[in-house]
Amino acid sequence: MIGNIVIVVVSVIGMEVFALLFHKFYMHGPGWGWHESHHKHTEGYFETNDLYAVWFSVIAAALFVLGSLYWMPLWYIALGFTIYGILYGFVHDGLVHQRWPFRITVKRGYLYRLILAHRMHHHVTTKHGAVSFGFLWAEKPDVLKAQLKAKKAA
Numbered sequence: 001m002i003g004n005i006v007i008v009v010v011s012v013i014g015m016e017v018f019a020l021l022f023h024k025f026y027m028h029g030p031g032w033g034w035h036e037s038h039h040k041h042t043e044g045y046f047e048t049n050d051l052y053a054v055w056f057s058v059i060a061a062a063l064f065v066l067g068s069l070y071w072m073p074l075w076y077i078a079l080g081f082t083i084y085g086i087l088y089g090f091v092h093d094g095l096v097h098q099r100w101p102f103r104i105t106v107k108r109g110y111l112y113r114l115i116l117a118h119r120m121h122h123h124v125t126t127k128h129g130a131v132s133f134g135f136l137w138a139e140k141p142d143v144l145k146a147q148l149k150a151k152k153a154a
Helices: 002-027 032-039 050-069 072-096 109-121 141-153
Strands: none
Touching: 002 032, 002 072, 032 050, 050 072, 072 109, 109 141
């Protein structure tokens, strides 16, 4: 039981590391074609960038099936991926971008820090020059402001 909990926790943390790197080097690189819709105003509820969430959901579903049929640790990895996806949806789509039919306003604490960090990320509308690529981890706002300023000056 404890081993399975460790697998889930490590999978959630691993997903944040993966998401940060994937966001920085792929989504703001070769994958910009899908991700650009997220940095510009789009009409309607969905944007092309949402295809990333669909793709990662398919991977998690496949891991659930493979874990159930062949190797149970894959099932717990898929559970960690799914928990990460739920946290991502809550923080990124809900708190930051207010894509829910209701509003939740956070004015302090770590969730507010995440919101500020992601807003600074969106201060740049091109694939170059952005800061703060994590979704559940964010540096202090002052550090990110200094990074943005340095990138603008460069």
